[in-house]
Amino acid sequence: xxxxxxxxxxxxxxxxxxxxxxxxxxxxxxxxxxxxxxxxxxxxxxxxxxxxxxxxxxxxxxxxxxxxxxxxxxxxxxxxxxxxxxxxxxxxxxxxxxxxxxxxxxxxxxxxxxxxxxxxxxxxxxxxxxxxxxxxxxxxxxxxxxxxxxxxxxxxxxxxxxxxxxxxxxxxxxxxxxxxxxxxxxxxxxxxxxxxxxxxxxxxxxxxxxxxxxxxxxxxxxxxxxxxxxxxxxxxxxxxxxxxxxxxxxxxxxxxxxxxxxxxxxxxxxxxxxxxxxxxxxxxxxxxxxxxxxxxxxxxxxxxxxxxxxxxxxxxxxxxxxxxxxxxxxxxxxxxxxxxxxxxxxxxxxxxxxxxxxxxxxxxxxx
Amino acid sequence: xxxxxxxxxxxxxxxxxxxxxxxxxxxxxxxxxxxxxxxxxxxxxxxxxxxxxxxxxxxxxxxxxxxxxxxxxxxxxxxxxxxxxxxxxxxxxxxxxxxxxxxxxxxxxxxxxxxxxxxxxxxxxxxxxxxxxxxxxxxxxxxxxxxxxxxxxxxxxxxxxxxxxxxxxxxxxxxxxxxxxxxxxxxxxxxxxxxxxxxxxxxxxxxxxxxxxxxxxxxxxxxxxxxxxxxxxxxxxxxxxxxxxxxxxxxxxxxxxxxxxxxxxxxx
Ligand SMILES: Nc1ncnc2c1ncn2[C@@H]1O[C@H](COP(=O)(O)OP(=O)(O)OP(=O)(O)O)[C@@H](O)[C@H]1O
Ligand SMILES: [Mg+2]
Numbered sequence: 001x002x003x004x005x006x007x008x009x010x011x012x013x014x015x016x017x018x019x020x021x022x023x024x025x026x027x028x029x030x031x032x033x034x035x036x037x038x039x040x041x042x043x044x045x046x047x048x049x050x051x052x053x054x055x056x057x058x059x060x061x062x063x064x065x066x067x068x069x070x071x072x073x074x075x076x077x078x079x080x081x082x083x084x085x086x087x088x089x090x091x092x093x094x095x096x097x098x099x100x101x102x103x104x105x106x107x108x109x110x111x112x113x114x115x116x117x118x119x120x121x122x123x124x125x126x127x128x129x130x131x132x133x134x135x136x137x138x139x140x141x142x143x144x145x146x147x148x149x150x151x152x153x154x155x156x157x158x159x160x161x162x163x164x165x166x167x168x169x170x171x172x173x174x175x176x177x178x179x180x181x182x183x184x185x186x187x188x189x190x191x192x193x194x195x196x197x198x199x200x201x202x203x204x205x206x207x208x209x210x211x212x213x214x215x216x217x218x219x220x221x222x223x224x225x226x227x228x229x230x231x232x233x234x235x236x237x238x239x240x241x242x243x244x245x246x247x248x249x250x251x252x253x254x255x256x257x258x259x260x261x262x263x264x265x266x267x268x269x270x271x272x273x274x275x276x277x278x279x280x281x282x283x284x285x286x287x288x289x290x291x292x293x294x295x296x297x298x299x300x301x302x303x304x305x306x307x308x309x310x311x312x313x314x315x316x317x318x319x320x321x322x323x324x325x326x327x328x329x330x331x332x333x334x335x336x337x338x339x340x341x342x343x344x345x346x347x348x349x350x351x352x353x354x355x356x357x358x359x360x361x362x363x364x365x366x367x
Numbered sequence: 368x369x370x371x372x373x374x375x376x377x378x379x380x381x382x383x384x385x386x387x388x389x390x391x392x393x394x395x396x397x398x399x400x401x402x403x404x405x406x407x408x409x410x411x412x413x414x415x416x417x418x419x420x421x422x423x424x425x426x427x428x429x430x431x432x433x434x435x436x437x438x439x440x441x442x443x444x445x446x447x448x449x450x451x452x453x454x455x456x457x458x459x460x461x462x463x464x465x466x467x468x469x470x471x472x473x474x475x476x477x478x479x480x481x482x483x484x485x486x487x488x489x490x491x492x493x494x495x496x497x498x499x500x501x502x503x504x505x506x507x508x509x510x511x512x513x514x515x516x517x518x519x520x521x522x523x524x525x526x527x528x529x530x531x532x533x534x535x536x537x538x539x540x541x542x543x544x545x546x547x548x549x550x551x552x553x554x555x556x557x558x559x560x561x562x563x564x565x566x567x568x569x570x571x572x573x574x575x576x577x578x579x580x581x582x583x584x585x586x587x588x589x590x591x592x593x594x595x596x597x598x599x600x601x602x603x604x605x606x607x608x609x610x611x612x613x614x615x616x617x618x619x620x621x622x623x624x625x626x627x628x629x630x631x632x633x634x635x
Binding site for chain 1: 525527528530531532533534535536537538541545546549550552
C-alpha cells in the first residue's frame with residue numbers, strides 16, 4: 001500500500017505556478033529522492049507534503065488518510081531542514097527532546113529515546129552543549145537526531161547536506177542511508193545533486209519546472225531515460241549529444257553524423273527505428289561508453305577516427321575531449337589511454353548503450 | 368597615555384550627566400535654608416528625610432503607586448497585544464505590505480493634538496480619573512511602537528526554526544511561546560522598558576485625564592509649584608521617588624537593554 005499518495009497537486013505563489021499537477025505514490029519504507037534543478041519546485045512540494053504550504057489543488061494522503069486540511073503537527077511527519085533549524089537557546093539534549101515534549105511524551109520515556117538516538121548518531125558526548133559550540137557536521141547529526149527520535153511515519157529531508165563540505169557530505173550520505181535501513185521508514189529526500197540522488201535513492205523522482213519528468217530506480221533512469229532532459233541531468237560528466245540522422249546502409253540501419261561518419265546500429269537496437277530515417281535526431285552517448293579502440297572490437301561497437309583536443313586526468317580515469325561528427329564530446333578513458341592533445345585516436349562507441357532523441361519533442365525514441 | 372586621556376574623558380562625561388541627578392537627591396535631603404544658601408551646600412550637614420515622611424503622611428506618595436500601576440499594566444497589555452500583532456504582520460503579511468508603516472506613523476502624532484478629543488470621549492464613557500482610562504490610553508499609544516519593534520525582531524528569527532517546531536508537534540501558540548519569545552527575549556525586554564518609561568514619564572495625558580483618584584507622580588510634582596513660593600524640597604523628594612523605580616527596572620534589565628537595542632541593528 002502506498003504510504004504517501006499525491007494526486008493532481010498544484011501550488012501557486014501568487015500568480016507563480018510552481019507545482020503543476022503532480023501525481024506520486026510512495027510505498028511504505030521506500031527511500032525516494034526528489035531531484036531537479038534549482039527552482040523546479042522540490043522544496044515547495046516537500047513543504048506542501050509537510051503542511052507548511054497549503055495545496056491549491058489536488059490531494060495528499062498519508063497512510064490512507066487525506067491530510068490536506070491537517071496542520072503540520074497532525075501529519076505525523078518529521079523533517080530535517082537545510083540550515084539545521086536547531087534552537088540556539090537550548091542544549092543539544094533539549095533540542096532533540098523538543099519534538100517529544102511538544103507531543104507530550106511521558107518524561108520517563110524521553111530520556112531513553114534521546115540517548116538512543118544520540119547513540120545511533122554518535123553524538124552522545126555533545127548532549128550538554130549548545131548548538132553554537134558544534135561543527136557543521138555535528139549540527140547536521142543533531143538535526144537528524146531530532147527527526148529520528150520522533151518515530152514519525154514519514155521523514156522529509158530538504159537538502160540536509162548542502163551546507164557541508166564534500167568529504168563530510170559523502171560520510172553523511174552513508175549515514176542517512178544506514179539510518180534508513182535501520183529504521184525502515186518511508187523517507188523523502190530532496191536534493192539538486194544528481195550524484196546524491198543516484199547513490200541514495202531506492203527511487204528517483206526527477207522534477208522539472210513543477211512536473212515529474214520521469215521516475216524510477218536510479219539505474220533505470222540512468223540507462224533508459226525517457227527524455228533528453230533526464231539523460232542530460234543524470235551522469236557526470238553529462239551525456240554527449242551529437243546531431244545525427246538514421247540512414248539505411250545496405251541492409252542495416254546506421255546513424256550518420258554531421259561530417260558523414262556512419263555508425264552502425266546493432267540489430268538488437270534497431271527495432272522500430274525504420275520510420276525515423278532522415279528525421280533530425282540527436283545521438284546520445286555517455287562518456288563511459290566511449291573508449292579507445294584497441295585490438296578486437298566488442299560486438300555492437302562502432303568506430304570513428306578523430307583527434308584529442310583536451311586531456312583531463314583525474315587519477316583513476318582520464319577525460320578526453322574530442323571531436324565526433326563536428327561536436328565536442330567527452331570520453332571517459334582508462335588513465336593512460338590518451339596522453340596529449342593532438343593525438344590521433346580511433347574511438348570505439350558502444351552503440352548498444354546509445355540513445356536517440358527526437359529533436360522535435362526531446363523524447364527518447366529508442367531504448 | 369592614550370588610555371589615561373580616554374579615561375579622563377569618560378569620567379568627565381559621566382560627571383556631566385550624573386550631576387543633575389546628584390543635585391536632585393541632595394536637594395531632597397536638605398533643609399529649606401540649605402536649599403537657598405549661597406554659596407550652594409554640596410553636602411548637607413544631616414540628611415533630612417522629613418521631606419519624604421511628609422509625602423507619605425499626606426498620601427502624596429500614592430501617586431507614585433498610581434504611576435506604577437498604569438505604567439506596568441499598560442506595558443504588559445501593549446507587549447502582549449503588540450507582539451501577537453507583530454507576529455501576524457511579520458509571518459502572515461496581515462494587512463499587506465504597508466500596514467506596519469501605517470501603524471508606526473500613528474506613533475508620530477503629537478499627543479497634545481489628540482488629548483482633548485480623547486478627554487471628551489472619556490467624559491462620555493466615564494473613564495476620566497480611572498486606572499482603566501489611563502491604562503487603555505497608554506496601551507493604545509504604545510502599541511504602534513511595540514508592533515514596529517517586535518516585527519523587526521520577529522523577522523530576524525530564521526523561519527525554519529518555527530517551521531521545524533510546527534512539524535515537531537507545536538501549534539501556532541506554542542510556537543510563539545517556545546520559539547518566538549525565547550528567540551527575541553532581549554528585544555522583548557528592551558521594548559518593554561521603553562514602553563514602560565513612556566507611560567511612566569507621560570505628563571500631558573495624565574494631566575488632562577486625571578483629577579484626584581489616579582493622579583500620577585508627574586502631575587503631582589506640579590502641585591508644589593505655588594504662586595508665591597515653590598516647595599523645592601517636596602518637588603525634589605517627589606522626583607526622587609519617581610526616578611527610583613525606573614533606575615531599578617533599567618538596572619535589572621540592562622543586559623537585555625543593550626543587547627536588544629543592538630540586536631536589530633547589527634544582525635541582518
Ligand atoms: N514563499 C515564496 N513566495 C514566492 N515564490 C516562492 C516562494 N518560495 C519559492 N518560490 C518560488 O517557487 C519556485 C520553486 O521554489 P522551490 O524552493 O520549491 O525550488 P527548489 O526546487 O527547492 O530549488 P532549490 O534547489 O534552489 O532549493 C522558485 O521559482 C521560487 O522562486
Ligand atoms: Mg529547495
